[in-house]
Amino acid sequence: MAGEGDSEPEKSFKLLGFLDVKNVPCARESVLYGSVGSLVVGLGHFLATSKYLHLLHLPVCLFVKIKSFIFSVSPCRVRRSCDFAVGGFICTMLGYWFYCRYNLAQQRIRQRMLKEGMRNKMLFEGSSFDPEKNQTGNERSNS
Amino acid sequence: MANHSQLGFQDASSPIMEELIEFHDHALMVALAICSLVLYLLTLMLLEKLSSNTVDAQEVELIWTILPAIVLILLALPSLQILYMMDEIDEPDLTLKAIGHQWYWSYEYTDFKDLSFDSYMIPTTDLPQGHFRLLEVDHRIVIPMESPIRIIITADDVLHSWAVPTLGVKTDAIPGRLNQTSFITTRPGVFYGQCSEICGANHSFMPIVVESTPLKHFEAWSSLLSS
Numbered sequence: 001m002a003g004e005g006d007s008e009p010e011k012s013f014k015l016l017g018f019l020d021v022k023n024v025p026c027a028r029e030s031v032l033y034g035s036v037g038s039l040v041v042g043l044g045h046f047l048a049t050s051k052y053l054h055l056l057h058l059p060v061c062l063f064v065k066i067k068s069f070i071f072s073v074s075p076c077r078v079r080r081s082c083d084f085a086v087g088g089f090i091c092t093m094l095g096y097w098f099y100c101r102y103n104l105a106q107q108r109i110r111q112r113m114l115k116e117g118m119r120n121k122m123l124f125e126g127s128s129f130d131p132e133k134n135q136t137g138n139e140r141s142n143s
Numbered sequence: 144m145a146n147h148s149q150l151g152f153q154d155a156s157s158p159i160m161e162e163l164i165e166f167h168d169h170a171l172m173v174a175l176a177i178c179s180l181v182l183y184l185l186t187l188m189l190l191e192k193l194s195s196n197t198v199d200a201q202e203v204e205l206i207w208t209i210l211p212a213i214v215l216i217l218l219a220l221p222s223l224q225i226l227y228m229m230d231e232i233d234e235p236d237l238t239l240k241a242i243g244h245q246w247y248w249s250y251e252y253t254d255f256k257d258l259s260f261d262s263y264m265i266p267t268t269d270l271p272q273g274h275f276r277l278l279e280v281d282h283r284i285v286i287p288m289e290s291p292i293r294i295i296i297t298a299d300d301v302l303h304s305w306a307v308p309t310l311g312v313k314t315d316a317i318p319g320r321l322n323q324t325s326f327i328t329t330r331p332g333v334f335y336g337q338c339s340e341i342c343g344a345n346h347s348f349m350p351i352v353v354e355s356t357p358l359k360h361f362e363a364w365s366s367l368l369s370s
Contacts, residue, residue, distance in 0.1 A: 015175060018171060018174070018175075019171045019172065019174075019175050020151070024168045024171070025168075027168070027172065030172065031175075079187075082183075086179065086180065086183045089179065090176045090179060090180060093172075093175075093176060094172070094173075094176055097169075097172050101165075101169065105165075
């Protein structure tokens with residue numbers, strides 16, 4: 001509950017008006033990785049389908065290379081590369097999202113187990129249920 | 144409780160609400176992916192010339208059958224997981240009955256002693272300084288924290304609904320029927336809710352306040368109430 005004197009709540013940034021990328025765990029990274037993925041896939045497809053791909057391997061000056069690429073551009077190739085870019089964005093974003101949420105879920109489970117373990121430690125300390133007491137007892141019997 | 148102009152969920156105070164918030168985030172991410180795709184397709188259609196040459200579209204029909212099926216599976220699996228999680232009933236430490244009336248709630252703790260009381264909203268004219276308008280009640284429900292609580296909800300007259308957003312609980316109170324739900328509060332605090340089924344003129348003025356306290360304080364409170 002917000003009380004008086006609390007600092008102003010962190011402002012949110014909502015992508016497309018509904019996804020709060022600042023406050024939702026893994027959202028910001030997913031969108032950023034998705035953007036990078038879309039650039040890589042789109043640009044990669046564009047370069048891979050270039051007629052003048054062989055020029056990349058020659059020691060030709062940069063200006064000639066760029067000029068060649070520009071004149072080899074066809075609208076169909078650009079459109080196809082954009083399609084790949086959007087597909088790359090969606091796949092990378094969702095792929096990282098699942099990976100990050102899976103790790104987050106595992107971390108939360110570990111936190112709960114730790115919390116439960118700490119509570120049980122305090123509860124059972126000194127009693128017959130204390131695992132440390134049983135462990136110490138075993139060490140004494142082994143020595 | 145919610146802050147002014149708050150649109151999103153309140154912070155979770157129970158494990159179920161935490162799971163619901165996670166699922167909501169997951170659903171929004173899937174929605175973002177779909178919206179991006181739809182926006183891109185719309186842009187393409189606006190930029191390209193219309194063509195009537197299409198006679199066959201097997202590939203695209205395959206895609207727009209399989210892709211929505213995958214999306215539905217991505218959404219359905221976590222949703223069903225939470226649905227079954229909500230139906231799990233651990234051995235509850237306490238059973239509480241909530242009965243909806245026009246226009247107040249009454250609660251009964253009958254596990255160990257017969258404790259019952261009514262919970263009326265405090266009118267704004269009688270509200271102490273700094274308290275929350277239309278949310279405070281004269282008698283709060285007090286429950287022990289980190290203990291599974293079972294609550295049985297019914298109504299005396301018309302339909303009501305017992306809802307506390309931060310606990311992820313909303314259950315209809317139906318006359319002649321007992322609805323059961325359970326929850327665990329993960330932290331101490333005071334949690335507010337409001338009646339969520341239209342029930343007459345003062346439907347907006349029968350709030351619910353749950354106070355979660357450590358067990359010894361709960362025991363002290365129940366002793367005080369029973370004396």
